[in-house]
Amino acid sequence: MLTIKNLHASIEGTPILRGINLEVKAGEVHAIMGPNGSGKSTLASVLAGREEYEVTEGEVIFQGKDLLEMAPEDRAREGVFLAFQYPVEIPGVSSTNFLRTALNQVREYRGQEPLDAVKFLSLMKEKMKLVEIDQKLLSRSLNEGFSGGEKKRNEIFQMAMLEPTLSILDETDSGLDIDALRIVSNGVNQLKSDKNATIVVTHYQRLLDYIVPDYVHVLYKGRIVKSGTKELALELEEKGYDWIKEEVDSAAV
């Protein structure tokens, strides 16, 4: 589904990603872990098409198409979804209007009829249950005044509405208490199928108790320096990142 080859990206001339290779197949869950500042959000942003990042080398193929060639909106329409680490507050844009616009733009791209208000609302109701999001939140402006946890929940709610093929969850667990974590993970798990894939970005193992990964990768200084199965996450939980840093840094000398 997704093939990342030797991906290099920089911001304002500073290299952040320095040769990422990753293969994600349908049905899989990949976890990307790593200390703060290692480039996890950068990778997620580059995949979603954030313009500040300049890809200097490498390629990303998504379902046979060159992802890096596409505008952010086309990536979303093709089925890429980024749950933001810091969802943006947009005063004056109602959550409902926003979602309906987004959904219908995606549907139009896929050659589907737009949803009318009634169908849209019933779909919304159905998906709201999945993440137990309060109707009141959705009658407000998009993310405006939402708590950290509410914003994260809203991200997963949007994901449920848009039914992406590849979901990238950037630190979706941060700011969630244990109940919210369970609810959000539940939502993600229910959306999982053998046709879609999930990349979970986190620097805590905690989330991976709920969303169980098939593979775990450690990102450090812009490279994937270690890959393994979910046991790797447990090892990281126990020993921290220092041993990996040491391994990498000493090898580099």
Place this chain on the structure above:
Amino acid sequence: MNTLTTQDTFDVLLESAPQNFSVLRAAGKELYQAAGLPAAKAEEYKFTAITKKLEKSISDFRAAAPISISQNQITESTFKGFDGYILVFSNGKFLPELSSQIEGVQVGSLEENNEGIGTIAKAEKDAFAALNQATFSGGISITVPKKIQVDKPILLLSFNQSNEGQVITPRFWIEVGDFAEVTFIDQSVGLGDSSYFINKVVEAKGGINSQINYYRLQHEGDQVIEVSNIETDVQADARFTSVNISLSGDMVRNNLSLNLLGSNCEGNMYGIYLLNGKTHVDNHTNVDHTIPHAESNELYKGIFDGQSRGVFNGKIFVRQDAQKTNAFQQNNNVLLSQDAIVNTKPQLEIWADDVKCSHGCTVGQLDEEALFYLQARGIDKTLAKGLLLYAFVGEVLEKIEDESFKNHVVGLITNRLGSKF
């Protein structure tokens, strides 16, 4: 005292002014001649070189003669869903035969009665107000008697076109009695391609506990150069709300002045600039808190594309007696192009000590983070921009209480922004 400018620019207009109200006109002429047109560096017109613009773009400084207007034109110019009364003007001249009768409201041409004229928008304050007082013709007087709540909005529909002369001098006198309520929608339609200059004065006198909404849509072609002076006296417990929407024009200067004269009254000044091309719009507002316990609210939002230019100057004057004043002012602007310019300036003069007063001006670009967020959900970039910009001005649109007018303005704005959704 003369200034750098040619004082005789408007001589032909002054010489051919109507003969009625000679004392009033003579006073206006004298004040106009004493002040002269704003010089290049005149503080009040610093960013709006109106004199230069007039000299460059207007060649015939005679009054534009009224043009004939058909019922059809009126129907076509009335926006969809409008349900109200229509008063029609041709180059500033009121056309009673094409206008609605408004039950309980007295409407007359200013040719007959000049009572009150110049007592609110005083000629000594502004050269253009003085010039208007000397030269206006065929204005209107609208009186809403005590306790009358006009059931539907009154559309002041002006047709403007250069015709022989290029100067149009409308004058509205509005008097709203105690406990009376009325909503005006002031809208102009530009005809023809030649430039014309509108020098307009609107005076509104509200009684105690009266409510006046004055909505204005500036959406003529780029042939219009305009200076308007709108001024109102607001008495105790009364409310005056202005919403000014500027969408096009060549050079437009709006002077809006609210005199808060009675306690517990409220003055509201709201506005949107949505400009492109070379349009230049300057909103100069002034609220004068003369008494304790009054409130003023001001919110102007601007979006500037192309080589457009915006000026905002918001003066809040709180006199020493005006304790317990609440005065809020905000002006936020978004520049969409490198070549657009906005100058914004709050001007606060506060002589009372127990007041709540806040103000803020911002000039920025479109929020890239927000734009990316919307795109990342599959929304086309142009549409996403439109949604954000619409959201930006939405707060002002909410101030329009008349649904049909609001819908009309929303339609014009979403169309312009490409944000139909």
